[in-house]
Each structure stands twice: as structure tokens, then as C-alpha cells.
Amino acid sequence: MTGPRRIGQSVPEVAGKVLGKRGLAFGALITDWPSIVGHQLSLRTAPDKLSFPRGKREEATLHIRAMGAIALELQHLEPQIIERINSFFGYRAVAKIKLIHAALPSAPSPVVRPRALTMDEETGITAATATVEDEELRATLERFGRSLMARPKRAAR
Template sequence: MSYKKRGVQPISDIANGLMDPMLARRAGISTALLGSWDEIAGAEFADCTRPERIVWPRRGEPGQEDGYRPGQLVIACEGARALFLTHAQDELIDRINSFFGYPAIRQVRIVQKPVSQTHRLRRTMCPLPKAEARRLETMMEGIESDALRAAITRLGNAVLQPGQRSRTK
């Protein structure tokens, strides 16, 4: 009797595989959207908003003849910040659609309610060893955009953390 040797798989991949179908069925969203929400919403709204669900148009509704219509994203927002989010919703829709890579959202509906901070817990990262920090810096030479540089720095810090296994080895 032979057993297939399984490779090591991150627990987050397993959990996302289990959660995504349930989230898609219940709320029409994925763990990828939830996990990237802080970057999509930006610093101004990341701490006071949370995507709740996407309401997709039903089949057979008027205007549905061509097959696809974008959905409506319901966002929970705390208190008076909802007014500011209302004014910034066109930019937020553009960011969300850029995240999906197609026009997935046509409208945002804002619901005022407390936003739980429990999902905001992030893994604290240790400073990179000097050699790894220098390596990351040399990789980013020539990148002029400050926003892109900051995003790559965050990604590089997460990937190059001590104890992280490289998938390319």
C-alpha cells in the first residue's frame, strides 16, 4: 500500500478553500476581497469600513438580456465617516473593480454600524536581517512610484521574514 506524499500547504490556503464557497454563497464575496480590503479602501477608510456582501442582480431582471450586470457592494461603515465614504464612493468603486480586473461593482450601499476590529489583527513582523533588507532594497532600485515602492516593501518584508520557506527552492 503506497501513500502519496503531500507537500506542505499553508493553513490559510486550506481555510480560504473552505471559506470561499461559503462566503460566495452567503455574501457573494471572497476571502481575497476581505484580505485586501485595507489596501482597497485606503488609509482613510480601512479602519472604519468592512465589506459585508455583494448583491448580484437576479437573472431575468430587466436589463439582464445580455447576460451580465455588475453587482452592488454593501459596506458597513462607522458613524459620521459614512458621509465621507459617500463622497469617495466613485473612487472606491474604481479601486474595487481594479482589484477584480473587470467591472464587478456598479454601486455601493453604505450601512452605518459598528465595524468589529477583530478582523484588523495583523501578524507582527520582525525587522528583516540586514542582509535581507539590503537585498530587498537592491531589488527595488529604479522604482520611482512611492506607492508602488511601499507596497513592494510590505510584500518583500512578508516574504523574506525569517522562518518563511521559499517556494522556489
């Protein structure tokens, strides 16, 4: 053991293992995609793969996922996007873009926090489970009742 290391020293090693063949360049491209192409474009596109020619670490083909009409817009913006990517890396990392007509990876859904129960709701749950003799079962039913009551109400369809 050599002692404590700075996190920055460990990131390339760990990221290299996680990204595997895709490499650190692809990882940087993913994390900084919104700043490279702009917020609006980043919402409708996603880098999918960065393919370098055999034995080279420059002039790669960037595969971008896009759906529908945004693909046409990307074709028109291709020179500017390549220029922005290469400016980001500081060398001619990307030579061309290949569009993939596919759905974007889904964004994580927002976490919905349960609402606090009113005193009447708490009393109702306690009253509904009062006749259950087994304490463990009663406690489980009360927790279940609270979780059901705390859910946000769904709109009528």
C-alpha cells in the same frame, strides 16, 4: 489519495466552503480591504456583503459598514472606491455601494502578557500557602496567587 498538493490548489476549495454563498470575491475583498481603500478608511469601514444580480457574477452591490460622519465621506468617495475595487478584481465586479450605518466588527483585543514576579512576591506567595497541608491545594493556590500578582496594575479611577 492522490499525494501531496500545493496549498494554493486547496485554498479555493476550503475558502469556498467557509465563505459559502458569499464566494471567493468577497473573501478577497475582506482580506485586501486596507490595500483597496487605504489604511485610514479601512479602520473606519468594513465590507459587509457583496450582492450580485441573479445569474450574474458582475455589477454587484457592495454593502459597507460605516459609522457616523465617515458615511458622508464614503458617499463622496464612492466612484473612486468602485474604481479601485474593479481594478483589484480586473473586471466590473462592483457597480454600486450601499452604506449600512452599523458598528464595525470589533477588533481582537491585544494579548496582555503577565509580568515576571519578583523574588519577594514569590516568597510572599510561598509563605502565604505554607500552612496548607494538602499539596495539590497548596500548588493550586500558589498558581492562583502568581496569576493575580502577575496581572498588570490598573490605574486608579
